[in-house]
Amino acid sequence: MxxxxxxxxxxxxxxxxxxxxxxxxxxxxxxxxxxxxxxxxxxxxxxxxxxxxxxxxxxxxxxxxxxxxxxxxxxxxxxxxxxxxxxxxxxxxxxxxxxxxxxxxxxxxxxxxxxxxxxxxxxxxxxxxxxxxxxxxxxxxxxxxxxxxxxxxxxxxxxxxxxxxxxxxxxxxxxxxDIIGAEIGAALKNIIALCAGISDGLGYGDNSKAALMTRGITEIARLGTAMGANAKTFSGLTGIGDLIVTCTSRHSRNWRAGNLIGKGYTPEEAVASVKMVVEGISATRAVKGLMDRYQISMPICLEAYRILFEGKDCRKAVYDLMTRRKKHEFEDTGW
Structure with missing residues (x-):
């Protein structure tokens, strides 16, 4: 004992x-x-x-x-x-x-x-x-x-x-x-869960959420490996596992807050309604500093920052994500 x-x-x-x-x-x-x-x-x-x-x-x-x-x-x-x-x-x-x-x-x-x-x-x-x-x-x-x-x-x-x-x-x-990878995955999945909630609050569907989660784990791994994490960690429980449960569960306070923001609540009103700490909001502010420090492209997290702290319209953020320049899915592979 x-x-x-x-x-x-x-x-x-x-x-x-x-x-x-x-x-x-x-x-x-x-x-x-x-x-x-x-x-x-x-x-x-x-x-x-x-x-x-x-x-x-x-x-x-x-x-x-x-x-x-x-x-x-x-x-x-x-x-x-x-x-x-x-x-x-x-x-x-x-x-x-x-x-x-x-x-x-x-x-x-x-x-x-x-x-x-x-x-x-x-x-x-x-x-x-x-x-x-x-x-x-x-x-x-x-x-x-x-x-x-x-x-x-x-x-x-x-x-x-x-x-x-x-x-x-x-x-x-x-x-x-790999404590670095575990910590980065645990922190950043809350940002993507906020975005998944916003997507649902806007009335978008399963396609949109699947895209957010898949491209979200790419952003998480991109920053994590730059900070010294093992890339394999993000395909495990503290990466994609934690991301799935936080983006899809009725228990997720980050999803709930994002859902309210997507429906038109301000971030402050959403947090007050959830009545619990919404870690994804502070994580978004912290990650904005890290993406600048490491010069990492994290478009989903950047749009989350603009919605939460600059008052950007959610639908405009989605439009800007969808109309970025064309890219290969995996930057390190090609023909």
Missing amino acids: SVVSIIGAGSWGTSLSVLLSNNGHQVRVWSRFQEEVDLLNREREHKEKLPGVKVPETVVFTSDLKACLEGHDFVVIVLPSQTVRENARLLAPYLSPNDIVVLCSKGIEEESGKRLSQVVLEEAPGVRVVALYGPSHAEEVAIGIPTTVVAACPDQDAAMKVQDLFMSPSFRVYTSS
């Missing part, structure tokens, strides 16, 4: 607390919001985000960070991406070199353009960061629907320990050394 400290009591943090508790581990979950802690300890259910899912009595919710981290074997970060740095700074005094930090937050830091594992390591040098990503909606993991993910880390021992920690008959974990 391991002692696992989960940082973040939202839908994903709560879902993972159920999984890990059912795996026989001692689980503590931290939230900075005392009202949320009191509700979860009393009701044993996150009625707003995971209605109907009962959390085992053995899971402890607390707003005391020191108490949550006492005697931990693993720390799991499940927070909005843009809060990871400030919270990693809070965690740092309680972490030791070689501690394993499991990163479940998906995104890129807006200001720096850094991957979240880089952010954690800057604030807590010496820890081993394992990214746990893949097609895995909290709503389904919490009720034991079969799910597969990847534990990605250059340190094989750390990746395998996380694999053992989470593995269950309903939650299969693969390992990978």
